[in-house]
Amino acid sequence: MNIETDTATLNDESFLEWVGIKRDSESKKPTSDVTYFTCLKMMSETVAKMPWKLYQKTNKGISEPIDNDIARLMKQRPNPFMTPTTFWNAVEMNRNHYGNAYVYVRRKFKRKKYGGEYKALDMWIMPSDRVQIIVDDKGIFAGKGKIWYLYSDEYSGEQYIFRTEDVLHFKTSHCLNGIVGLPVQYILKQTVEGVIESQRFLNSLYKNGLTAKAVLEYTGELNEDAVTKLRQTFERFGAGSQNTGKILPVPLGMKLTPLDIKLTDSQFIELKKYSALQIAAAFGIKPNQINDYEKSSYSNSEMQQLSFYVDTMLFVLKQYEEEVNYKLLSDDETEDGLYFKMNEKVLLRTDSKTQMEILKEGINNGIETVNEARRKLDLMDMEGGDTLIVNGTYVPLTKVGAAYDKAEEQDTEENSDSDNPINEPNTEGGENTDQDEQEQETAETNEPDTDQEGGEDDGEENELHKKKSNEKND
Template structure:
């Protein structure tokens, strides 16, 4: 880009140079929504029993993910950081730090000590096609730690790797900012234009007409003088003297004529749609009501977060659980019900219905409300008038037989 082009862009209110996607409010809001949603979902540990599942006591590794992944991060901070890196760069990484534990005379085992997020822009993923490291077809992760300046290489077993849905090789994910760069940049430039318009006191650019020819230095000096007189909020409403032979002609480019608001809103909805974010989540309530917002929240869980949670759970179960644990039916699962919390009345109606129909025990219902368990509350209860499907109508058949016998 030439110097003249840069000057022209500045004059038009467009800041030249590469814009950071995260500086655009819609992009930032979508990133915040996905990262915070991931951070507020608690991780649970279960064991399969028959056709159902029961809560199980986590081992040391899973216990870290549930309570304190590393000495300086809570689980909410840890998962929020991973998801923010994943959405912004297309991939999220976490190093599984292990320690060697001696066990007997002939061998030992490794124990998970902590989990550390890695900045995605500092990670290089290498595929060992030729078996250079002894295992052909495996992935290795080279991490240049920005804090220490050192470079580390980890095998794929020691790294949790999460990616976006968009991956053309199944290994590396693509981010929204990479795929929709022109759209994201365009929305950022529209905000820059609006900011520059505010700085000018919402005064449009003008053309200064004069008769004759001026030296370039005099012309530039004249331009600077009138720019200083007419730009900025402090100069709004000022009377500007114009010498004989000079004419000021405003360039009335109205935002309404350019449909600035409509285009900006449409572009924002496009970016939100690419992230899987619903309109009400970026504060667009134009076509939303209370009931509609609740429906959109459910759609956000099903359409967007369910895939994210499934990918996270599969990666954790494979790399943080031993094979014998997986065979025995142990698994981790995020509690997605945290997204579907309703108002107190609706919540109470749902719990009451579940208890009365033998789905929850009274103590399980009390646990959902953060109340302590009570004696005798571990028994499922149902209405005494209920009968099994196989015995529906049995009472009438018995009554009919008795009447026939009396005759």
Template structure:
């Protein structure tokens, strides 16, 4: 049976009232269609929103760097080309890099997938040739993108992916090849192509948390006033009962009526129906639900303001755990996609690569930072100028030479100065 026939049958059977004078006709119709108009949105749930904020801001904090590996495997900053300049300084005319990467991450977590269109333009050079130049990187609305697999070779490339974007403003549809789109996904994917969003993974949990927040909002809007029963002697028809109910709802509910004295006619009794949130373990359930949502995102308890088992010391440890357990995978996924689609085969062969600077997430206080930098310089890990750069100080002459303590000797020469193993000393064995 078609949907339209089902609706007509229910309307004619008076299952859906045609009388919309009470203002509920549309809501009833929506429910018959299986659409709950009062269902809270996931983004309105505080913990869910906080987790999106933590992850998107963490992604936006880390600058993208362009490196080249030398023959020994070390990495040095490489001269930037046009694509590197776009990714590092201005992906498109309207977005900074921090805004760009935050937008990508929040779309990825909320929808399961995030897509970036690589805008290119053919620039003619001379009479017979030209180059394809990248003009910008543009995030696409995830809910407007369909991913198609050409497993039959219809477009000439069997096994290739195509991204179809339906522009909600113009109504036009665009199709892009897979090498023209950066595709980022969440940690959960069953086919390796499409990611699954956290709100789908925890659908019931997130929805329940949203209902909980909506209930609390209604409670505040009602001035934290409990429901009441109005008892009276006699009988009233439906019209009078509705009128009486509306009159006392206006007198008793809302923050403006808190503590207000309401007169009752003779024969009427008002009996509050008190229901304490502690009886339903409301706080405990809310806290447990919040921890479940945060765990699915990989966000630590202290990042959602749960400090019950936290101290200053282990909060710093939790930040390190957040980087290792959560962001390290995200960064690896981002870097692999960028390095594959934003570098040529020749660049990859020569050792060029993009890498996010994750160390910005571990910035310590001034004393700890100074001790770390000083130790690295004294042990030959950083040159003095590299240490100065961490403090945003200019280079100094002679500061590019690595230095170590002069008392250090190779492991094979330990004890040589004392005549051990027949070397040095006074010749006595």
């Protein structure tokens, strides 16, 4: 480009090369690799689709989600320009790509009758490459050993310093000092660069119409200019996708021999797939999530989704919840039992049939009410649906085993009766003493009077004796 006569825009190739910027530098970024980009997309969208809810712990358990100013800030509008989905998607994208994500919480002091408190107004994402962490080990700002965040605005050039209480800092799991996280692109730099170069090689093959390099054989001596002109002539007719399928003229005495380089011989596909699995493993992404079903199938994808939640996302969600609960909620709110929680159930959604079976089991076993189940299906509440219902044969937990206790008492009474029968007198003076005495008196009353009967017999004998004596005298 002749800078004295020619004009060019800021995007012209000539101008970019003149100032030392090459257009192909964009293709060397990690995000140009499809596996790296897919992992970033998967992680960020997973975090973004989980809504935030504010709960409260009470003596009776955990209450329903609370709706107040800070809850609306988290689940409706973090700032006037972003929805919660786009906001948390950008936060997670920064965390994975740069190793750290920073969110500035703008607060305003709200006066009360006695004192006051700082109220969160909105939240703003600070690009991670524009933030510098400062550890004040000399006490220059306010307090020795505190952490401050220095943000440089890329548009105005101004710098701002924020307290650690006003910045939500999310970092990757690879964190050696506990303060700054390291990105995956730094840890797997060589692997990512190798994948990018393999894609550039494949793009070059496509650009050349899948034509490999060739050797041009000729007889005679040619100077450098002649060789260059000859090479350019053959490239004009044979190179590039626009010449695919065309006939290449070869002058007499020359021979064009292509170099037979096969991708299968160099195991290009296998190496590319292996590198993709390495990058995915560094992010905690399962093979099926990057469309690799070689060792998995659709039938076990649900278990892999559960494994992704437990092995990968559980750490991320726990970090988010801990940081938000510590820096967004006041001490009084924390003492009252308030806490934020991400709804991880959106990751474990099943098919309609399985979902209905789960709801049915919960209702029949008294775990949840009918209206609670209907809310999960986005249905309206029904009258009488807030009462827990169970099978009529069920008993309260406090009375479990009462029937067995009654049976044991009856067995004990029967054994006691067999040891002490009613008809046998109790010589030890037990409960049957009065009954035995009564039976004995009754027996004595019914017994005949022996003295009276004996007198009557003697009178009859005397009369018979007198009668016989009179008969003899006659």
